[in-house]
Amino acid sequence: MxxxxxxxxxxxxxxxxxxxxxxxxxxxxxxxxxxxxxxxxxxxxxxxxxxxxxxxxxxxxxxxxxxxxxxxxxxxxxxxxxxxxxxxxxxxxxxxxxxxxxxxxxxxxxxxxxxxxxxxxxxxxxxxxxxxxxxxxxxxxxxxxxxxxxxxxxxxxxxxxxxxxxxxxxxxxxxxxxxxxxxxxxxxxxxxxxxxxxxxxxxxxxxxxxxxxxxxxxxxxxxxxxxxxxxxxxxxxxxxxxxxxxxxxxxxxxxxxxxxxxGGKSALLVLDDADLDLAVTLAVEQFDNAGQVCLGAFRVLVHESLHDEFLQRVLASASALVQGDPRDEATDVSALVSRPHFERVRGFVERALADGARAVLGGGPNDDLGGLYFRPTILVDARPGSEILTEEVFGPVLTVQTFATEEEGIALANDTRFGLAATLVTGDPERAERVSARLNAGTVWVNCFFVRDLGAPFGGNGKxxxxxxxxxxxxxxxxxxxxxxxxxxxxxxxxxxxxx
CATH class of the missing domain: 3.40.605.10 (Aldehyde Dehydrogenase; Chain A, domain 1)
Structure with missing residues (x-):
């Protein structure tokens, strides 16, 4: 103390x-x-x-x-x-x-x-x-x-x-x-x-x-x-x-x-030609600052052909994150900022689980640490249009959805009232140009995340x-x-x- x-x-x-x-x-x-x-x-x-x-x-x-x-x-x-x-x-x-x-x-x-x-x-x-x-x-x-x-x-x-x-x-x-x-x-x-x-x-x-x-x-x-x-x-x-x-x-x-x-409800869009190692790295980066990042891409959209392997790798990588005191050099994920915010994040997850979503990682408080520490959480099978997919949680909570075509992936990424940022992972430069141009966001990152220059315009579309x-x-x-x-x-x- x-x-x-x-x-x-x-x-x-x-x-x-x-x-x-x-x-x-x-x-x-x-x-x-x-x-x-x-x-x-x-x-x-x-x-x-x-x-x-x-x-x-x-x-x-x-x-x-x-x-x-x-x-x-x-x-x-x-x-x-x-x-x-x-x-x-x-x-x-x-x-x-x-x-x-x-x-x-x-x-x-x-x-x-x-x-x-x-x-x-x-x-x-x-x-x-x-x-x-x-x-x-x-x-x-x-x-x-x-x-x-x-x-x-x-x-x-x-x-x-x-x-x-x-x-x-x-x-x-x-x-x-x-x-x-x-x-x-x-x-x-x-x-x-x-x-x-x-x-x-x-x-x-x-x-x-x-x-x-x-x-x-x-x-x-x-x-x-x-x-x-x-x-x-x-x-x-x-x-x-x-x-x-x-x-x-x-x-x-x-x-x-x-x-x-x-703030936002940004998407991480992983196309079928994506580098999976890169996609996994970018997904796990979203747990930075315990998910309390307005630019975070917490809606992970993965092509159906990559879903199983992607999810397996993400679970392995995210499970290795160290949660604890932020003053410790080894810590990757710390606490949420306050008791009211902690309860807000927990409420989002509990309602999502009650609505049919499944937690394949985390899903609740870190009982080993107590206090305001909420486990890094990955949810699948969320109902389309449900609260967990449409509202900003502002905590260490990712959702994973699949899509079958490029057109469907773009539509899912843009299916939000927010428009702060989007992240795209693809191995095709021409496709990167085509898809990024159609993403509704103030900032679009292609095969990278959180690269910011003070000379660039920053702001969001929509809400x-x-x-x-x-x-x-x-x-x-x-x-x-x-x-x-x-x-x-x-x-x-x-x-x-x-x-x-």
């Missing part, structure tokens, strides 16, 4: 001191109310975190608005240099960030050290570099000069989930700040602590007061007043479809543009979200894109002619 500090405002988590107050206007702000932060590893309390509401949100938005003018007017190179200093600070505290987030949300420590925290730093560096490189093209139009420019929009509200809290937050914070906006972050109440550490890092890097603010708390008390606040100009949210509907309704009253990433972020697409969202047309020098008359 992690030791707790005697200070009312500081928790000691894995030997790292974390201030549990909000960060508003360049200083720590306390609230009368707190909430208990529980670690998924052992369901022990690790911190009493200050819980904000309307007053803290008002203060944070006010601070962000007051800081906006100076930050937006700062030369882009100076802004970029500060963000690179933030990235350096993330690198310097990589171990602290990794250990705290592992304790906070239960994800693997080795993943945080090797991939997640380096990506956090990259989120700042990449967009700092891009802000300096982005062009403001000037074109000639009927003797006039036309210039496209990117003006910062104002105050950006960022609301992020618990499965990768710091990485997903900085994926939005990085471009928002690089574009010249100021930010109010509402971190997830199930994993809020690394957001507080980021505030310290940003402050140490010289980010001016009010440019970045953190208000902690529940969605109802802190998230709701932020989403409906008239002082915000952009809102980026990652989470569930029902919550997104509530947020969209609140933001609509102030005509606030939205960027939503809302998986609204908009795209990444590369210049991020600046399209976090900026007001302006077109300015100049008459020839010395002209005073207005030349008409309409659009062309």
């Amino acid at each position: 992690t030791a707790r500090s005697s200070s009312a405002h500081v928790a000691e988590v894995e030997g790292v001191r974390v201030d549990t107050r909000h960060w508003i206007g360049g200083r720590r702000v306390a609230s009368d109310a707190t909430f208990t932060d529980v670690s998924p590893i052992d369901e022990q309390s690790i911190a009493d975190v200050h819980a904000g509401g309307q007053a803290e949100v008002d203060a944070a938005v006010t601070a962000a608005r007051e800081a906006f003018g100076t930050w937006a007017a700062m030369p882009v190179k100076q802004r970029a240099d500060i963000l690179r200093a933030v990235a350096d600070g993330v690198d310097a505290r990589r171990d602290d960030l990794a250990m705290v987030e592992t304790r906070d949300n239960g994800s693997l420590l080795r993943s945080h050290l090797r991939g997640v925290m380096p990506r956090v730093a990259m989120n700042f560096r990449y967009f700092a570099d891009l802000a300096e490189q982005i062009s403001h093209p000037i074109d000639e139009i009927r003797g006039h000069r036309q210039r496209v420019s990117y003006d910062p929009a104002g105050v950006v509200a960022v609301i992020t989930p618990w499965n990768a809290p710091l990485m997903l937050a900085t994926w939005r914070i990085g471009p928002a700040l690089a574009a010249g906006n100021t930010v109010v972050l509402k971190p997830p109440e199930w994993a809020p602590l690394t957001a507080s550490l980021l505030a310290d890092i940003a402050n140490d890097a010289g980010l001016p007061a009010g440019v970045f603010n953190v208000v902690q708390g529940s969605g109802a008390r802190a998230g709701a007043p932020l989403t409906r606040h008239p002082g915000i100009n952009r809102l980026s949210f990652t989470g569930s479809v029902p919550t997104a509907g509530v947020i969209a309704e609140a933001a609509a009253k102030n005509i606030v543009p939205l960027s939503f990433e809302l 998986s979200g609204i908009g795209r972020e990444g590369g210049a697409w991020s600046f399209d969202f976090y900026c007001d894109v302006k077109n300015t047309v100049f008459a020839p020098h010395g002209w005073h008359a207005v030349e008409g002619g309409g659009d062309s």
